Amino acid sequence: MGDAYHAVEAVARASYGRLLAYLSSETRDVAGAEDALSEALLSALTSWPRDGVPERPEAWLLTAARHRLIDQGRRTHVRSDHLDAIRSLTEETAGPPAVVDSFPDRRVELLFVCAHPAIDPALHTPLMLQTVLGLDAARIAQAFLVSPATMGQRLVRAKRKIREAGIPFQVPEAYELPHRLDAVLEAVYAAYGLGRDETTGADARGQDLADEAIWLARVVRTRMSEEPEVRGLLALMLFCDARRAARRTPDGRYVPLSEQNPAAWSAESIVEAERELAAAAGLGGIGRFQMEAAIQSVHSERARTGRTDWGAIVVFYEHLVRIAPTLGARVAQVVAVSETRGATTALTLLDTLDRAAVAAYQPFWAVRAHLLRQLGRAKEAMESYDRASGLTEDPAIRRFLLDRRG
Amino acid sequence: MRYIMLVYETAADLDSRDDPTGDPYVAAWRAYHKALVEANVYVGGAPLKQAATATTVRLREGRRQVQDGPFAEAKEELGGFFILDLPSLDAALAWAARCPAAAGGALEVRPIDADFLEAVVRP
Numbered sequence: 304m305g306d307a308y309h310a311v312e313a314v315a316r317a318s319y320g321r322l323l324a325y326l327s328s329e330t331r332d333v334a335g336a337e338d339a340l341s342e343a344l345l346s347a348l349t350s351w352p353r354d355g356v357p358e359r360p361e362a363w364l365l366t367a368a369r370h371r372l373i374d375q376g377r378r379t380h381v382r383s384d385h386l387d388a389i390r391s392l393t394e395e396t397a398g399p400p401a402v403v404d405s406f407p408d409r410r411v412e413l414l415f416v417c418a419h420p421a422i423d424p425a426l427h428t429p430l431m432l433q434t435v436l437g438l439d440a441a442r443i444a445q446a447f448l449v450s451p452a453t454m455g456q457r458l459v460r461a462k463r464k465i466r467e468a469g470i471p472f473q474v475p476e477a478y479e480l481p482h483r484l485d486a487v488l489e490a491v492y493a494a495y496g497l498g499r500d501e502t503t504g505a506d507a508r509g510q511d512l513a514d515e516a517i518w519l520a521r522v523v524r525t526r527m528s529e530e531p532e533v534r535g536l537l538a539l540m541l542f543c544d545a546r547r548a549a550r551r552t553p554d555g556r557y558v559p560l561s562e563q564n565p566a567a568w569s570a571e572s573i574v575e576a577e578r579e580l581a582a583a584a585g586l587g588g589i590g591r592f593q594m595e596a597a598i599q600s601v602h603s604e605r606a607r608t609g610r611t612d613w614g615a616i617v618v619f620y621e622h623l624v625r626i627a628p629t630l631g632a633r634v635a636q637v638v639a640v641s642e643t644r645g646a647t648t649a650l651t652l653l654d655t656l657d658r659a660a661v662a663a664y665q666p667f668w669a670v671r672a673h674l675l676r677q678l679g680r681a682k683e684a685m686e687s688y689d690r691a692s693g694l695t696e697d698p699a700i701r702r703f704l705l706d707r708r709g
Numbered sequence: 710m711r712y713i714m715l716v717y718e719t720a721a722d723l724d725s726r727d728d729p730t731g732d733p734y735v736a737a738w739r740a741y742h743k744a745l746v747e748a749n750v751y752v753g754g755a756p757l758k759q760a761a762t763a764t765t766v767r768l769r770e771g772r773r774q775v776q777d778g779p780f781a782e783a784k785e786e787l788g789g790f791f792i793l794d795l796p797s798l799d800a801a802l803a804w805a806a807r808c809p810a811a812a813g814g815a816l817e818v819r820p821i822d823a824d825f826l827e828a829v830v831r832p
Contacts, residue, residue: 448799448802448803448806449798449799449802453798662747662748662749663744663748686743688740689739689740689743689744690740690743690744690747691740692736692737692740692741692744693737693740693741693742693743693744693745693807694744694748694807695807696806696807696811698809698812701737701740701809702733704740705733705736705737705740708736
């Protein structure tokens with residue numbers, strides 16, 4: 304029992320996304336494919352312990368899931384062309400094992416479906432987490448801070464939209480590829496950000512999401528290694544991930560980047576990140592993620608040189624806010640400016656940001672507090688530290704800010 | 710939309726109120742309250758005295774029943790509440806996660822029944 308159970312688990316983990324992408328690519332019915340695949344996994348749990356683990360477990364699951372899809376189709380009278388598509392898929396795998404093993408990897412197509420402009424952008428990341436990674440709605444809900452029932456309903460609606468709108472399972476044509484790819488990469492990066500936000504205190508809840516995001520980026524890179532932004536995003540996440548262990552003291556206190564010990568950074572991740580960034584640069588076509596990765600690359604240099612080249616970082620931020628003027632980038636730019644041109648100039652720049660937009664944006668208040676403190680404006684600094692502390696969800700960061708406040 | 714946020718706190722967190730100047734939990738509350746007000750979402754709210762100070766009243770078959778203690782006993786007790794004005798439940802949950810009580814206790818977020826309030830209770 305134990306071995307067979309672990310075999311099902313292992314295949315499910317390794318192949319869920321590939322199986323689901325392939326199954327849903329012809330019918331465009333993601334929910335139907337999910338049901339079929341989970342039924343196939345369930346039946347594996349009963350038959351593998353009894354009959355032994357099949358020689359090609361992935362092919363076994365694929366065949367079982369297809370039979371469920373055909374049954375489903377009969378029950379619900381799906382359009383006959385869809386049924387034909389499922390049948391032809393089934394025939395393909397009925398062939399020799401060599402054919403089975405080479406069933407195409409359509410996960411990238413599925414990612415483009417998840418991040419399609421017809422789908423609410425707020426659901427791009429949840430859809431990816433559920434379909435390509437097989438995370439359940441409750442886990443996704445936790446990351447997005449909504450109730451499991453709400454997330455479940457949103458995902459069901461989005462999948463209905465995919466089917467009813469007939470969103471194609473394909474990599475977009477060259478003319479629309481840039482912005483469609485941006486949407487995919489944004490959603491992958493959002494998953495990484497969630498993983499980091501969720502990782503509060505000394506424990507590593509949520510680190511799994513950061514790992515999953517890096518894994519998704521690797522999936523995209525496998526198919527689209529000539530796209531510089533794909534390589535750039537992977538580099539960016541690896542640079543940040545390299546500092547995972549350095550962000551907290553052993554007793555769970557928050558350590559800001561400037562106070563981290565570079566010896567605690569992962570040299571291995573930094574090397575891989577540098578390689579990805581160099582590959583991206585070689586491909587030509589600068590973009591937001593490469594620019595952000597370049598900034599993190601400069602920070603990582605401190606491990607080698609012992610210093611931070613803020614001048615280079617300021618230049619990169621100027622480019623970054625020109626191509627992607629996000630609030631996060633503009634606040635981070637202010638920090639870099641304070642290092643090269645001083646706190647007064649930096650504060651003037653910070654105060655050009657829209658007050659309504661920053662009212663509940665924690666990093667703005669943390670940076671403002673930091674600058675005011677440097678300028679000796681203690682009372683105003685305390686006000687801003689309070690705002691920043693009140694807006695943070697992470698007890699360790701709250702503690703850090705309140706300690707600074709004094 | 711208006712939401713009520715019921716703040717359930719641990720005994721240890723509630724005890725920290727006795728040390729209002731030095732305790733980081735209390736400092737976190739001051740900061741959180743300020744952030745709510747400055748973000749223009751705060752409608753009202755108040756901290757409550759300990760659950761042991763509660764008295765629960767019922768009328769049963771015409772007789773008054775008065776009981777020492779809160780309506781429901783729980784490990785974490787109701788330590789206070791907020792009424793917040795926010796565009797969505799998602800936004801309300803985001804504020805709940807920032808609450809200092811979230812790390813040890815729990816927050817219950819519920820929409821206020823504005824239709825009932827406007828149409829029936831005070832027409």
